[in-house]
Amino acid sequence: MSAYLRLRAVPPPALRNSSTWLERLFDDASETVRHYRDQERIYAGACPNPLARDRPGTHVVLGGRPVFRADRRKPPLLVLTAAQARRVSGFLAAADFDTLWDFARDAVLPHYGGATAEPETWGAFAAAHQELKAFYTHTAECGDAVVKWVPED
Incomplete structure (x- = not known):
């Protein structure tokens, strides 16, 4: 699965359990849209403690609680708590x-x-x-939750 991921940090008190409200978080054209195609492959199976139930490596890109949209054919939005x-x-x-x-190469x-393309691919x-590290570091420092949108292809 390839993902083009859009991320937003949101203060927990502002979160709503409404896909319409969550989608509006991404309406601002001035936002920085982050595209992480295939990045989930880097974190698949990566976990410092393989016995851990909540494997943070699996949440980096595609993890979170799904919030289903009105059109069920569209992928759900994903929410990570703070x-x-x-x-x-x-x-x-x-x-x-x-x-x-x-692990993923x-x-x-x-x-x-x-x-032959490994140096460029590794660099990207x-x-x-x-x-992602900077985004999550800043988000954690602010105590924010994360909303993710994996746009349909």
Whole structure:
């Protein structure tokens, strides 16, 4: 699954359990839209404690509580609580990107030109990892929740 992910940090008291309200968070054309195509492959299966129930690595890109939209054919919006966002931030702060890359490279590289394109592909994924890390660090420092929109293809 490839994802183009849009993220928004939201103070928990402002959150609404309404897909219409959550969709409006993304209406502002001036927002920075973050595109993380295939980034979820970097974090799939990555967890410092494999016995942990709430694996923060799985929440980085595609995790969260689904809020279903009126049109059920569209993918749901995803919401991470402030506590989950803090755990994701901690996971990303402790994660070694090269280790994550080594785990995922065989699944990722065929989609981006194979081994000959590895330096550029590694660079793009490393940059996206740093952006996600910065986003979640700032979000955790503010005590915010995270709303995610994976737009339909």
